Amino acid sequence: MTHYKMIPGGVTAPKGFQAAGITAGLKASGQSDLALIVSKSSAIAAGVFTTSQVRAACVDYCRQQLQKKASARAILCNSGQANAATGEQGWQDALETAQLLAKTLKIEPDEVLLASTGVIGQRMKMSAFREGISPLVAALSETGSDAAAEAILTTDLVTKTIALETTIADRPVRIGGMAKGSGMIHPNMATMLAFVTCDAAVSTSLWQEMVQRAAQRSFNQITVDGDTSTNDALIALANGQSRTPAITETGETAEQLEAMLTKVCQHLAKAIARDGEGATCLIEVQVTSAPDESAAQQVAKTIAGSSLVKSAIFGRDPNWGRIAAAAGRSGVLFEQENLKIKLGDFLLLEKGQPVNFDQNAASDYLKKAAAGAYLKEDTVLIQVDLGAGEATSQAWGCDLSYDYVRINAEYTT
Template identity: 75%
Template sequence: MADWQRVEGSVTAPRGFQAAGITAGLKPSGSPDLALIYSESEAIAAGVFTTSAVRAACVDYCRQRLQAKASARAILCNAGQANAATGEQGWQDAMETATLLGEALKISPDEILLASTGVIGQRMKMEAFRAGIPQVVAALDSEGGDRCAGAIITTDLVPKAIALETHIEGRPVRIGGIAKGSGMIHPNMATMLGFVTCDAAVSTTLWQEMLQRATDQSFNQITVDGDTSTNDSLIALANGQSRTTAITEPGPEATKLEAMLVEVCQYLAKAIARDGEGATCLIEVRVTGAPSDAAARKVAKTIVGSSLVKSAIFGRDPNWGRIAAAAGRADVPFDQNRLRIHLGEFKMMEAGQPLPFDRVAASDYIKAIAAQSSSTSPTGQLIQDLDHPLEITVDLGNGSGSGLAWGCDLSYDYVKINAEYTT
């Protein structure tokens, strides 16, 4: 049984954090587009970012800030313009926003981290930004987590947010998180945009290591379309407001905190995969019998990222041959004569041999998962059922390594959404 419970509040659930989300006029739609997370005290900061050679100005800005000083007080995020591939002027725009926010919050710009999302090649609308910064600061609230989550999304159908609580030294400790992402999802060392807050006291080095390991088990294991973004950023703040003893080295408290961090990151990662552009269901691939956990994760992500596998799931076609083919090209050695494949409860291959199975029933299983995942609330909002994904299990028979990956099916709507993205 998990040693934590879910609580309300997302990034404002941990003590000492406020958040806001407003409409500043950055999106043509008029939807909320400017978000702010603020820690009332200095927080240890960790970050994981895109490895793309084409990066947004905010990514380079955050990297420089965190290399100089691994702490921060605020994260400002705009939606609408990516400020990527915008040259020197894009960098100057990022610097100006940090300066303006520092003035509004009465803190140093060095204590501010930035994130952007939207169309690549477009600068931020600075006139709207200049007017919006004082407004978003004025809107800061200890219950503003949900509004913040809603202001960072673009093509997402729903905001993504969670908060968990555990106890360390008999005191409650919380981690909250929000994320955005629906397309251009194939992270390499990061997520699309993700922000995590925590009120535990933890050392700089340990917090960064925890975040990296959590990323490897969550955001690095999702894919929607195989495209890594120019803006991928995952930023985590820990401000110590729980008043627990600082966690500075591995041990029971560190293990407990990291396990909760992984749970938060995996929830947000699965929510992104389920909300993939045009998707009708969440797919979970579990690989066992690999030479190592890293190898298992690699095979799992290759399978869930296969366009052929994804298309078959959308067509409700239990074509397990595509699963076997994807596993075989993952560049992880195994003996195909030991390969075992399940789709849900349907065993399709054993010891490298195809098995007879009820194809109609297997197709109905896929249909049932998709129908369950596509339900909506009375307001028409998608209900994300993350506890009942379509399950693919592959055993390589070649070791004790295991790993998970998540993705979604590939539908006609994905092409439509992205064919018309800027028009």
């Protein structure tokens, strides 16, 4: 079992990383809108990006850079404009921002990775961007994680950061992370950005594999509204500054590092789901006894993404039928007579049959009311046992409230 502890510092907790966040004037609100993470030395870089066919310039830029060389020194992120569906000029804007930052940091442009978030179809405000690069670099510090996390937000209500530490070869190894996301969130990435820093030494191929698996077990298992975005990105840098032996092959040490990486990503993913636009609670779906992990993942995220399930939870209605229906349409084969569903501590369905709360009508009403009251908790746990194997998985989402419609109806007005 991997032992790690939570520590302060976010993305600057690992050795050799600095961060900054400033107000450059990209947002009309006047809130901070330009963030930067920098490694003092070259870092192995890995990325997972949106599956959408409509992509922001920064996504194509990062994919292109990481295909050429799997290393980087800096991640530059703006909020306010998505720079998606902006054509050739949007691409040129992205190139210019990388070149501006590289010149100011005195590094090569191909050592810069980019991310953007905001309104689709809007180019970045380049005049503000050009003026903002120098003060952004000047603001870099080893305590700048919180400022950077603030600068990447759009409709988010809270910042999302974490840092964990473990011991490898008698030396501390740290992973830090920060993320943004609130709406347009759905599996296969979403309008979410996540940046992870690590001071372990790890091979290029192994790091990319770890990051992909961690994303599959975290960010690809969250859903708010069923909409996949143009801009989503998970970018992870590992700079080796912990001075631990290089991890170059699978084994106990690699598993230890990946477990901590997955924990960081799951923490950020759950924070995104909990901060879903208009959400009043986090929904956690645990699926057990599935044929394999992929099947468990599919059932879990189908339930978490069901509008009917999400609406029922917002209405504090313990409607297990909607949960069963979502599991049944997930595309995973199982026998309905083996299905078991629990809502918190309340057993609702067993062996494919509804479980009466109590034979006494009055008592039955009270217990149903108690199950409804459970749905007022900050986190609602749905447990589904398929009785079809030994694999497990989780997914996270949020309830669907009136405010979700209001927030998105007014997003660009």
